[in-house]
Amino acid sequence: MESLAAAVNNPETMAIIHKEIGFSAGQTGDCTSVYIGSQPNSVIHNITVEQEPSHSEPSNLRNTIRACARDACSEFFGTMILILFGNGVVAQVLLSHGEKGDYQxxxxxxxxxxxxxxxxxxxxxxxINPAVTFANCIYRGFPWRKFPIYLSAQILGAMCGAAIVYGNYKSAIDLFEGGASIRTVPGYSSTATAGIFCAYPAAFMTRTGQFFSEFLASAILMFVIFALKDDGNLGAGQLTPLALFFVIFGIGACFGWETGYTINLARDFGPRLTSYMLGYGSEVWTAGNHYFWVPMIAPFFGCAFGGWLYDVFLYTGIQSPVNTPWLGLKRLLCFSRRRPVNLDSSV
Structure with a gap:
């Protein structure tokens, strides 16, 4: 006890103690049970280790659930934001009769x-696009087991975003359509508002033209995305989202008139399903010569082709199967010919 008292009464020793613990003179820490006085005659009273929060179990459970669902929630809200701005701007331009904007x-x-x-x-x-997820599974080793999770989250996020836009513009839609109970689809009415939520092709477009337009836009999108993410190229790094702004703006300005450049199953099918549920009727599926299936299929082919094109001619990383022997066919064949695992083995 005498040595402890001597240490307490020694200013140099106390300065060392303060420095090691991280407190300045007269300062308390976050834990209220720790306090070291700074006066010469102070006594060290009650130094305890900080206790775990009394509600640690619920907090840990919440963190565990959030960690498991974080990717799905991330894709859900990202796609919802996409639709909020995309459907929102179409609604504003259409419902204002072009007074509050134009195609640009x-x-x-x-x-x-x-x-x-x-x-x-x-x-x-x-x-925020199932076709982009699909291409990453093929060419960048993204886990296939996550594909259904991302696909579901993206579609649900798009549906939610479309429902929010509808709720915001409902009064304007009622006025534009001519009544609260009137909901029409392009090609069936001159005051149709279903185009706010999903794409409807130009009347002159053939089914082949519809598919090719979406295929081309999707291929361009994936080709450029791989370029932006390629550190062996210039790469965009943390500016990738900003670069994608110009990519989407360019695709819309240069290739969007004929079919509405959906290039995204979730962006079209989710809001289309929402509009059907809101009372727009079966015409949402039959309009444009049953156009609805084109944005569900063409983006996958387009993104797969665009990613393949980039990897064959420009990408040098070994992550892509294209840069393995026989353009990835050897890897595929070796995978399919693997010997079955002996479940009885103790190894």
Whole structure:
């Protein structure tokens, strides 16, 4: 006890103690049970280790659930933001009869939606597009087991975003359509508003033309995304979302008129399903010569082709199967010919 008292009464010793613990003279820590006086005659009273929070179990459970669902939530909210801005700008331009914007405004709105959606969903990779997830599974080793999770989250996020836009513009839609109970689809009415939520092709487009337009836009999208993410190229790094803003704006401004450049199953099918549930009727599926299936299929083929094109001619990383023997066919054949695992083995 005498040595402890001597240490307490020694200013140099106390300064060392303060320095080691991280307190300045007369300062208390976050734990209220720890306090070291700074006066010469002070006594060390009650030094205890900080206790675990009394509600640690619920907090840990919440963190565990959030960790498991974080990728899905990230894609959900990222896609929802995409639709909020994309459907929102179409609604404003259409319902104002062009007084509050034009086609270029729509391109700006969708570009902003993609940029902000990617920022929101950065934790999960910022896919917000099932076709982009699909291409990453093929060429960048993204786990296939996550594909159904991302697909579901993206569609649900798009549906939610469309429902929010509808709720915001419902009064304007009622006025534009001519009544609260009137909901019509392009091609069936001159005051149709279903085009706010999903794409409807130009009347002159053939089914082949519809598919090719979506295929081309999707291929361009994936080709450029791989270029932006390639550190062996210039790469965009943390500016990738901003670069994607210009990519989407460019695709919309240059290739969007014929089919509405959906290039995204979730972006079209989710809001289309929401509009059907809101009373727009079966015409949402039959309009445009049953156009609805084109945005569900063409983006996958387009993104797969665009990613393949980039990897064959420009990408040098070994991550892509294209840069393995026989353009990845050898890896595929070796995988399919693997010997079955002996479940009885003790090894």
């Amino acid at each position: 405004s729509i391109s700006w709105g969708w570009g902003l939606g993609v940029m902000l959606g990617v920022y929101v969903s950065g934790q999960s990779g910022g896919h």
